[in-house]
Amino acid sequence: MTETDARPLHGLRVLDFSTTIAGPHCSRLLADMGADVVKVESPEGDLMRSRPVQRDGAGTMFGQLNAGKRSIVLDLKKPEAIAAVKKLVKTVDIVLENYRPGVMKRLGLDYPELAKINPRIIYGAISGYGQTGPAADRPAYAPVIHASTGYDMAHLFYQQGRERPDNCGIFVADYASGAYAMGGILAALHQRHVTGKGQMVDVSMFETLVGMLLGEVNRAQFDFEMPSRPMYGPVEAKDGYVMLATASERTFQDMATAAGRRDWLTDPRFEKYADRRMNWAEFVDEFEAWSKTLTVQECVTVLEKHGVPCSPYLTVTEALQDPQVKHRGSLCTIEDSAGSYKSPAPPFRFSGSALQSGPKVAGLGEHTNSVLAEAGLSDSEIKALVK
Secondary structure (H helix, E strand, C coil): CCCCCCCCCCCCEEEECCCCCHHHHHHHHHHHCCCEEEEEECCCCCHHHHCCCEECCEEHHHHHHHCCCEEEECCCCCHHHHHHHHHHHCCCCEEEECCCCCHHHHHCCCHHHHHHHCCCCEEEEEECCCCCCCCCCCCCCHHHHHHHCCHHHHHHHCCCCCCCCCCCCCCHHHHHHHHHHHHHHHHHHHHHHHHCCCEEEEEEHHHHHHCCCHHHHHHCCCCCCCCCCCCCCEEEECCEEEEECCCCHHHHHHHHHHCCCHHHHCCCCCCCHHHHHHCHHHHHHHHHHHHCCCCHHHHHHHHHHCCCCEEECCCHHHHCCCHHHHHHCCEEEEEECCEEEEEECCCCCCCCCCCCCCCECCCCCCCHHHHHHHCCCCHHHHHHHHC
8 A cells, every 4th residue: 555545535535616715725634634636616717826926827825725636627607517517426425615605506516416416425515604594695705704703803802902903814714614624524424434325514614713712702691800911912021022821820830930939829919810810910010020131032941941831923934944843744845837835734643644745736627637537528528518
């Protein structure tokens, strides 16, 4: 058995209609674990192909999200293309899409229709607000979900002295919902081993992000006194800032020892967690009287010596140079028509199975002929579709 064959999802086939980020992130992870992912693109291609960073017409973000997949082009406005999809569905285990609810039904490619053709398929659908309900038809991208869930206002609450919500450039809702979709799909596959039947996995980006608001969802339901200052934020050093997390009593004790302030452990303002939390602004003022005498690196060195979780604030460039990245193989090499570059590998490893990211990024429609031939279409049918 080759390393590629040893991957945990070897032998599974995915027909991937998804675009942009959430769905492609999900199917990229499936591909990394060995699934044969066939990406269905419109004649214009996934819009991420045109997004920066561009090198000789090849987009690196598209490559990161779609490495290791095969690409076919089908114009789903044409009945011949719909007929081809229905032939392909007979050969696959998973269908993935992230259109607005109702689009696949209008095309005749929704779960009830495809399940008639292949009752064993797992049909993953990612949408802004879920497939049903009064908000199901609302259009949504990740920045809209960040606003509509309360996520942005919750984040703003922790930014003292600010009133304007942050701009959005990191699409948390997309990546989280893509990962949840993968989990749901794999659970449905496991159940198929028992029942022999597939099912639909309906993933809501809205519910994904609400599920991440641990403190906020609970505070929204009960009266709750807020501390004088958020407990997780930067502390100032001589030449910058340090983040440290004191989630446990042991960590607080270690931090007091590192700062040479064991008296904090018996100070009635800080001794008990409930009091410490409400007097956190006073505590940070006293802590910074110590930390401001040290450089960032000196402060981190002392805190780490005493087992306190902490970090300087790094740029992404600096973070990717951490020796841990090389040790873990956190970055893999992928290749597109413009050359090779680095991409994040999956954040998990298997003790008895291999992972392989990419390495190739398919050109638009590169595998149309071969994939359609595998589905049993004749040469004349394929020529008519790709004309």
